[in-house]
Amino acid sequence: MKTLKFAVLPGDGIGPEVMEVTLEILEKVLSDNAYAIDTTEAAVGGSAIDQFGVALPENTVRICEDSDAILFGSVGGPKWESLPPAEQPERASLLPIRKHFKLFANIRPGLLYRELLAASPLKNERIPEGIDMVCIRELTGGIYFGQKSRRVLDDGDIEALDTMIYKKSEIERIAEVAAQTALARNKQVCSVCKANVLTTSVLWREVVTEFFANNYPEIELSHMYVDNAAMQLARDPNQFDVLLTENMFGDILSDEMGVICGSLGMLCSASLGLETNSLGNPFGLFEPAGGTAPDIAGMGIANPCAQILSGAMMLRFSFGLSDIASKIENSVKETVQSGIRTGDIAFGLDAVNTRTMADAILSRL
Numbered sequence: 001m002k003t004l005k006f007a008v009l010p011g012d013g014i015g016p017e018v019m020e021v022t023l024e025i026l027e028k029v030l031s032d033n034a035y036a037i038d039t040t041e042a043a044v045g046g047s048a049i050d051q052f053g054v055a056l057p058e059n060t061v062r063i064c065e066d067s068d069a070i071l072f073g074s075v076g077g078p079k080w081e082s083l084p085p086a087e088q089p090e091r092a093s094l095l096p097i098r099k100h101f102k103l104f105a106n107i108r109p110g111l112l113y114r115e116l117l118a119a120s121p122l123k124n125e126r127i128p129e130g131i132d133m134v135c136i137r138e139l140t141g142g143i144y145f146g147q148k149s150r151r152v153l154d155d156g157d158i159e160a161l162d163t164m165i166y167k168k169s170e171i172e173r174i175a176e177v178a179a180q181t182a183l184a185r186n187k188q189v190c191s192v193c194k195a196n197v198l199t200t201s202v203l204w205r206e207v208v209t210e211f212f213a214n215n216y217p218e219i220e221l222s223h224m225y226v227d228n229a230a231m232q233l234a235r236d237p238n239q240f241d242v243l244l245t246e247n248m249f250g251d252i253l254s255d256e257m258g259v260i261c262g263s264l265g266m267l268c269s270a271s272l273g274l275e276t277n278s279l280g281n282p283f284g285l286f287e288p289a290g291g292t293a294p295d296i297a298g299m300g301i302a303n304p305c306a307q308i309l310s311g312a313m314m315l316r317f318s319f320g321l322s323d324i325a326s327k328i329e330n331s332v333k334e335t336v337q338s339g340i341r342t343g344d345i346a347f348g349l350d351a352v353n354t355r356t357m358a359d360a361i362l363s364r365l
């Protein structure tokens with residue numbers, strides 16, 4: 001029997017409760033297919049601050065290094081909001097993990113099932129079939145990681161500085177991820193930039209244009225300024241198939257994509273690098289996009305779908321088990337379609353709790 005070895009970082013808020021049911025589902029579906037799982041749990045985020053004084057303990061990094069993938073819950077919450085920004089759970093755990101494991105490619109599917117149209121704030125006649133797109137965001141470069149500083153000027157004024165840097169090689173490797181994603185979909189990529197203002201964007205646009213012309217002439221490439229992209233997403237999201245963005249633009253646009261796709265409780269993501277795991281597949285971190293939902297944490301009513309779908313992405317990317325991943329995805333979809341739903345996506349139907357939702361997904365597998 002083959003064993004899948006991954007690190008489990010439940011984190012804060014609803015993280016542990018949605019992680020628990022996700023692991024049950026993974027265990028069940030994998031054992032049905034003759035795979036075993038070998039997980040090591042590690043502390044991260046606010047709960048790690050409480051236990052060990054830091055959001056990303058060294059031991060957690062080591063456990064991740066010894067694994068073939070990281071299944072991540074979510075981090076943060078009101079309890080830690082008074083800490084200095086650089087020490088807060090989100091910034092002090094997620095960003096260093098991304099950098100440490102060189103997870104430069106963030107894949108965020110924007111999927112809205114037709115049955116959940118009511119969950120989208122967009123007028124439903126604009127998206128009669130729902131939404132199906134994906135954002136490919138560069139994750140370890142740009143203004144997030146450039147030099148930062150702050151100083152008091154001679155005249156007493158205060159100046160702060162963030163630097164946005166991109167190298168050609170960084171742009172090419174994320175363009176490659178967008179190309180691969182597009183090939184498996186509709187062969188359309190829209191590259192987002194601000195080339196009318198930013199030098200990094202001028203380089204971005206040049207490199208992306210040349211990269212696609214030389215390597216993927218069959219893919220239809222377009223370019224859009226980020227402000228227009230934000231507007232077009234709200235106006236007609238289905239004009240997009242694959243969005244390719246630098247780090248900061250992708251942060252902003254993927255939140256917008258998330259909200260037009262209805263509940264954050266449905267959104268999963270993958271962060272991948274070039275390094276391969278012991279199986280020769282990409283090492284990656286897989287996490288829901290919805291956050292810790294402190295208002296409902298511990299109540300057992302959170303939507304587990306985003307975490308379960310993140311687990312499916314892990315099977316697909318880091319373990320090469322696309323078939324099993326698709327089974328899980330279909331089962332989530334059918335469960336939602338059949339009307340078994342947690343409160344965030346219930347819309348007049350009787351809401352079920354996390355356990356019942358997970359059991360319904362499990363029973364369809």
Ligand code: IPM
Binds near residue numbers: 091
């Ligand atoms: C995200 C988050 C992070 C980011 C924060 C928590 C640092 O917003 O994953 O989109 O800005 O990248």
Ligand code: MN
Binds near residue numbers: 252255
């Ligand atoms: Mn974000």
